[in-house]
Amino acid sequence: MSVFIDRNTRVLVQGITGSEGSFWTKHMRGIGTQVVAGVTPGKEGQEVEGIPVYHTVRRALREHEADAAMLFVPPRFTLDAVFEALDSGIRKIVTIADGIPLQEAVQIRRAALSSGARVIGGNTSGVITPGKAMMGMFPYWIERVYKPGTIGVMTRSGSLTNEITAMIVRGGFGVSTLVGVGGDAVPGTRFAEMLPDFQADPDTEAVVIIGELGGTMEEEVAEAMEGGVFTKPLVAFLAGRTAPEGKRMGHAGAIVSGGKGTVKSKIAALERAGAYVADRPSRIGELLRTALGRGTV
Amino acid sequence: MKLFEYQAKEQFIKAGIPIPEGQVASTVEEAVQGAERIGSPVVVKAQLLQGGRGKAGLIRKANTLEEVRKAAEGIFQAGKGVRKVLVEQAVPFKRELYLSITLEPANAKALVMASSEGGVEIEQVAAEQPEKILQYTVDLSSGILPFHSRSIAYDLGLEGEGSKRFAAVLEGLWKVFRTCDAELAEINPLFLTDGQALIAGDGKLSIDDNSLFRHPEFEPGPDYFESPIAYEAYKEGIPYLQFDGDISLMCAGAGLTTTVYDLIHYEGGTVANYLEFGGPNYRKGLRAMELCLANNPKVVLIVSFGTIARADVMAQGIVEAIQKLNPSCPIVACIRGTGEEEAQKILKDAGIEPLFDTEEAVRIAVRYTREFSDAPATQPAGDPSPSRGGSL
Known part of the structure; x- marks a missing residue:
């Protein structure tokens, strides 16, 4: 088993003919993902990596069955593409778009909540179950980062995820499923909403969350732990411990203002809930060993 | 992007919100x-x-x-x-109220906040008298409905004409919030006069950066930025923050750059600037290096672990930048991710020692700021490979 995606997930790729779409479609297949069809308006009849392309999602679904939609669509067309997938009954969507207008991101999440769908992203690399399948953009062939294993990972970040995941692997572990919820202020899916899936996944022994300053997603994880929704060991790394108030450090969601969203308050909440918090990336492996009761070596 | 008060008020006038x-x-x-x-x-x-x-x-x-x-x-x-x-x-007022609209990410709705305690920072009210803050979440598709205005107005103690005028202000602020693609629209204080008039004493309007392509009217000038370098970076589309310390960060990814920022502070170092050249900017090595060097830093620290941002392309850009700009400070490079083997070769061929560990790179950078505070012209003695542009 795994979280969100496995070898049985049939994926439709919207925006398949673009340079990113075609490049990463090839690699999604390379790891073992079932890509059943692609969509680009005006390009029906073409093929990408032997995958047939259709004008619209509805036209693709007349010929194929799909469980999930992977969007390689520019940010300003993402609202439209997400609603098109939802309209056709698709309930698992990943969008990598970096720069979705904020109020449209709110509408996307609202639509997902109303229809019981899960939209992952934007501003994410996507979701990967190493050794099995992925939706998104991961150099899965770099073994010291994407080694299969038993640690679930959730992240708001991209490059930092590679950094932390490499530390998980260096610590003697590997990754069950990695979910990039994305760096936007309003992600389609929040950390805590994925926790029940990791809890239910027999392949996941523990979860690492990679958070940062701003927002309340890390506090929600602490609440889920305290509420008993998630009972497996959890290790957190949070960027922005020394960030000054009022400066937006990169990600749209990453700002401390009015004393809210500080890493300090997040750490306090997580530790209160029984999580282990690493102060630097190199301590992740050691904390995982402690959390799983395997000593600190 | 934050707007100036006078710009916020220009939007208020258009939406029928009275201003002084x-x-x-x-x-x-x-x-x-x-x-x-x-x-x-x-x-x-x-x-x-x-x-x-x-x-x-x-x-x-x-x-x-x-x-x-x-x-x-x-x-x-x-x-x-x-x-x-x-x-x-100067408006003679009877009371000062507070009104704002922002977004609530978890519920995926807008959040309207109002308070009878205007004129002070709302964070202060939230800390001291949280019961004085009224909150309503509003669906973006339905927008402000009459019941929202009614409910808030009565709770603020406004009746009759005051209540009607409040509804007009709230509907106006909603219009501003939506048409400007704002992440925050705030009136604090909102003056209530003896004659039951409501007048926006101040105006805060912050436009969502991701929506700026729809709003050429808000194109920011140099006075919106904390330094001329920050303005240059904005024009390049490169995320940048100005600080005044020793180490210039030229990193990839918001989370990793922020982590490097933390690690430098753990080691007792200081940051000159925060610059991200990952993601869509990974081919802009030369421009990024120029911006970093404009701070006259003691060290430029490059850290990346890219997926789309190819390490080899970044390394090539950095080598070209060093050859062209001939920096007088050491360059510490830790470039990993897609294409990392090739990247290491490129750096080595150019005489730069490729590092592989973020924390080690940070320690070396901080050490350089202490050992070579006068920006030496060559690689420090005892270090086998010259890792600075000046020696090329």
Whole structure:
């Protein structure tokens, strides 16, 4: 088993003919993902990596069955593409778009909540179950980062995820499923909403969350732990411990203002809930060993 | 992107929200002329994006034209980089209210907040009297409905004409929030006068950066940025923050750059600037290096672990930048991710020692700031491979 995606997930790729779409479609297949069809308006009849392309999602679904939609669509067309997938009954969507207008991101999440769908992203690399399948953009062939294993990972970040995941692997572990919820202020899916899936996944022994300053997603994880929704060991790394108030450090969601969203308050909440918090990336492996009761070596 | 108060109020007028009679002035003379037209007393307000203008003495009341002159002179000369002041009629008010609209990410709705305790920072009210803050979540598709306005107005103690006028202000603010693609629209204080009029005393409007492509009217100029370098970076589409320490960060990814920022502080170092050249910017090595060097840092620290941002392309860009710009400070490079083997070869061939561990790279960078505070022209003795541009 795994979280969100496995070898049985049939994926439709919207925006398949673009340079990113075609490049990463090839690699999604390379790891073992079932890509059943692609969509680009005006390009029906073409093929990408032997995958047939259709004008619209509805036209693709007349010929194929799909469980999930992977969007390689520019940010300003993402609202439209997400609603098109939802309209056709698709309930698992990943969008990598970096720069979705904020109020449209709110509408996307609202639509997902109303229809019981899960939209992952934007501003994410996507979701990967190493050794099995992925939706998104991961150099899965770099073994010291994407080694299969038993640690679930959730992240708001991209490059930092590679950094932390490499530390998980260096610590003697590997990754069950990695979910990039994305760096936007309003992600389609929040950390805590994925926790029940990791809890239910027999392949996941523990979860690492990679958070940062701003927002309340890390506090929600602490609440889920305290509420008993998630009972497996959890290790957190949070960027922005020394960030000054009022400066937006990169990600749209990453700002401390009015004393809210500080890493300090997040750490306090997580530790209160029984999580282990690493102060630097190199301590992740050691904390995982402690959390799983395997000593600190 | 934050807008200046006068710009927020331009949007308020368009949406039918009453504001005090006022005039924007770029010189002391213009301020005096404005006050003459408006009639004293007036308030002279620095147009700055930072909060806390009142406490900093950058909002001054003036009863005569002579006082206006003095106030404007004082504000322009306060050394805060004030380029414009807003001269406004001083509104005699009975009460100060608070009203704002923002977004609530978890519920995926807008959040309307109102309070009878206006005129102070809402965070302070939230900390001291949380029961005085009224909150309503509003669906973006339905928008503000009459019941929202009614409910808030009654709870604020507004009735009759005051309640009707409040509804107009709230609907106006909603219109501003939606049409400007704002992440925050705030009126604090919202004056209530003896005659039950409601007038926006201040205006805060922050536009969502991801929506700026729809709003060419808000194109920011240099005075929106904390430094000229920050403005240059903005024009390149490169995320940048200005600090005043020793180490110039040229990193990839918001989370990783922030982590490197933390690690430098753990080691006792300081940061000159935060610059991200990952994601869509990974081919801009030369421009990124130029911006970093403009800070005259003691070290440039490059850390990346890219997926789309190819390590080999980044390394090539850095080598080209070093050859072209010939920096006089050491360059510490830790470039990993897609294409990392090739990247290491490129760096080595150019005489730069490729590092593989973020924390090690940070320690070396911080050590350089201490050992070579006079920006040496060559690689320190005892270090086998020259890792600085100056030696190329």
